[in-house]
Amino acid sequence: MNFYAIKAIYLFELARTWRTLMQSIASPVLSTSLYFIVFGSAIGSRMVAIDGISYGAFIVPGLIMLTVLTESTSNASFGIYMPKFSGTIYEILSAPISAIEIILGYVGAAASKAILLGLIILLTARFFVDFSIEHPLWMLAFLVLTAISFSLFGFIIGVLANSFEQLQIVPLMVITPLTFLGGSFYSISMLPPLWQQITLFNPVVYLISGFRWSFYGVADVNVGLSLAMILLFMALCIGVICWIFHTGYKVKV
Amino acid sequence: MxxxxxxxxxxxxxxxxxxxxxxxxxxxxxxxxxxxxxxxxxxxxxxxxxxxxxxxxxxxxxxxxxxxxxxxxxxxxxxxxxxxxxxxxxxxxxxxxxxxxxxxxxxxxxxxxxxxxxxxxxxxxxxxxxxxxxxxxxxxxxxxxxxxxxxxxxxxxxxxxxxxxxxxxxxxxxxxxxxxxxxxxxxxxxxxxxxxxxxxxxxxxxxxxxxxxxxxxxxxxxQKLGKKQLLLQLVEPLPEIPPALAAYQLQLSADNRQLIYTYDAQQEQATITTLLRQLNGLGVEFSDLNTQESSLEDIFIGLIGDAA
Structure with missing residues (x-):
């Protein structure tokens, strides 16, 4: 294992975060705060409690997930796309490192950043609404697993993307809608019966449901199923990445 | 090594x-x-x-x-x-x-x-x-x-x-x-x-x-591919290359004031002596003489050009 290389990539990626502090940390925190003000405090005060949880508190796990999903995807994809775009990938390819070490560096950094952001938003939320966390360890486990899975997913997008537009399109056009429709702001049980069925095809439903369970002990779907879905998604991403590195697809000719 | x-x-x-x-x-x-x-x-x-x-x-x-x-x-x-x-x-x-x-x-x-x-x-x-x-x-x-x-x-x-x-x-x-x-x-x-x-x-x-x-x-x-040239600056312009020197495949410059003899660097130098002696015998006088070696660039262009 080339630990120095993993560390070098990891630190390089985190340094990118500090360089772009406003964009990487301040902006997600600001936009989430706006959600809390609008949906949590302003509109939420007129809403009835869901499953005995005040509306403001109910949306906390979903909003954290929204940020963690988009941030881990876009960070990991940007991290590996940039060297491809600028040509500096030559150095990564010519270095004595394996695919696993490259992934540990890039995905590790993207996931760390997403986890950090998730925790910052959790703290921010505390300023606006009152909530408790019933299963803190499970909460952390869901947070970490989701961040890693979607960083892997982002890594794949970054490798496959041919332009900045393609890079943006998945977080913007896929992740955000799926998160909004995945129960960030409502409970699945509030939907008409047909939509309750359709929405089960949305993988984000399982993430949010499991994550919310770790906060309040209530879930739309079984927690075990949530966990299984995250692990399945992670396994799928690892499989695709293995295939990419095995064939050199879009990385090496 | x-x-x-x-x-x-x-x-x-x-x-x-x-x-x-x-x-x-x-x-x-x-x-x-x-x-x-x-x-x-x-x-x-x-x-x-x-x-x-x-x-x-x-x-x-x-x-x-x-x-x-x-x-x-x-x-x-x-x-x-x-x-x-x-x-x-x-x-x-x-x-x-x-x-x-x-x-x-x-x-x-x-x-x-x-x-x-x-x-x-x-x-x-x-x-x-x-x-x-x-x-x-x-x-x-x-x-x-x-x-x-x-x-x-x-x-x-x-x-x-x-x-x-x-x-x-x-x-x-x-x-x-x-x-x-x-x-x-x-x-x-x-x-x-x-x-x-x-x-x-x-x-x-x-x-x-x-x-x-x-x-x-x-x-x-x-050495292998390099050619040398002997350049002779003539005192009097030469209207044409004397037929007696045909064997040397000399070239005459456009102003008829320079004779150019191209020879292989590896070949023994005796031909130069005989050429100069013959020139002397024909009454061709020169004011200056120098030699130049072909550079790597000439060799390179020669190699690339051969195939083109």
Whole structure:
């Protein structure tokens, strides 16, 4: 294992975060705060409690997930796309490192950043609404697993993307809608019966449901199923990445 | 001398169907400066990229220090540093950060003292905290060299190192390359500046259309292929070459004031004596005489031109 290389990539990626502090940390925190003000405090005060949880508190796990999903995807994809775009990938390819070490560096950094952001938003939320966390360890486990899975997913997008537009399109056009429709702001049980069925095809439903369970002990779907879905998604991403590195697809000719 | 890189029957065809390399057989000796010459698209960069691990080899094999570049890529790549042709470097980073990054990437623990010396040798020390985007093109080129040397490689590849570099930096760079060679580093470079290959290289390989046309010591290459010319400045213009001298295949300059005799450098010099004696006998007087050797450039153009 080339630990120095993993560390070098990891630190390089985190340094990118500090360089772009406003964009990487301040902006997600600001936009989430706006959600809390609008949906949590302003509109939420007129809403009835869901499953005995005040509306403001109910949306906390979903909003954290929204940020963690988009941030881990876009960070990991940007991290590996940039060297491809600028040509500096030559150095990564010519270095004595394996695919696993490259992934540990890039995905590790993207996931760390997403986890950090998730925790910052959790703290921010505390300023606006009152909530408790019933299963803190499970909460952390869901947070970490989701961040890693979607960083892997982002890594794949970054490798496959041919332009900045393609890079943006998945977080913007896929992740955000799926998160909004995945129960960030409502409970699945509030939907008409047909939509309750359709929405089960949305993988984000399982993430949010499991994550919310770790906060309040209530879930739309079984927690075990949530966990299984995250692990399945992670396994799928690892499989695709293995295939990419095995064939050199879009990385090496 | 021991070989440090062994390229065996290497061929590469890109997915587009373009065959970049055909059965390349090449041995690089430890501690030498090897220049790879060839026109654009000849396969120079493909060859370097395969050895360095950026492009997958097609068929054939490459051994670096006896290590297979595919099966033992870790040990093989640790020995190699690469300065790419393009100025590809992360522009938002500082010089110090990017050089430290390169060292770590190649699996070496931090060594600030070594990096400090490296940056000083490349006249980059006072720029160590500058962001790379604030540097000139020549300085960026130095940064790329520093990055390639950050892990103390035994073999250094320089792909067109002096393209777009001013005279002063080019001179600095060649000095640095000589120093590296003196410290035991093997250097493989590609260049368009043939006079530099002539100046620097111990051996020269010429590549054309994916085939290694020739590999030879620079001196014997120039001897083998080099021609010499004897130039005679005439006192009186000569209307035509005297028929008695037809055997020498002389040329007469346009103003009829210069006679040019082209001869093989390896041939014995007796013919010159007889030519001069005959000229004397014919009453052709000359005011000056000099000889000139064909440069590597002439040889190179001769080789490339032959096939065209």
């Amino acid at each position: 021991q070989s440090v890189i062994q390229v065996n029957q290497l061929s590469k065809t890109y997915p587009s169907g373009f065959q970049a390399l055909q059965n390349v057989q090449l041995e690089i000796r430890r501690g030498e400066i090897f220049a790879l010459l060839g026109p654009n698209g000849a396969g120079k960069t493909t060859l370097i990229s395969i050895i360095c691990g950026i492009v997958n080899p097609g068929t054939g094999s490459v051994l670096v220090d006896g290590l297979d570049i595919v099966k033992q890529y870790r040990q093989a790549r640790q020995r190699i540093g690469l300065v790419p042709q393009e100025l590809s470097v992360s522009i938002f980073e500082t010089v110090w950060d990017t050089v430290s990054f390169s060292r770590g990437l190649f699996g070496k623990p931090a060594d600030p003292a070594y990096l400090q010396q490296l940056l000083k040798d490349l006249s980059l020390w006072d720029k160590k905290d500058s962001k790379i985007m604030a540097l000139s093109g020549g300085m960026k080129r130095r940064v790329l060299i520093a990055k390639a040397l950050a892990h103390q490689p035994q073999i250094l590849f320089l792909d067109e190192p002096t393209a777009g570099v001013d005279v002063e930096l080019r001179r600095d760079m060649w000095q640095m390359i000589r120093r590296l060679r003196d410290s035991g580093v093997t250097i493989i470079l590609t260049t368009h500046y043939i006079e530099e290959a002539e100046d620097m290289a111990d051996r020269i390989g010429v590549i054309r259309a994916g085939k290694l046309v020739l590999v030879d010591d620079k001196s014997s290459l120039m």
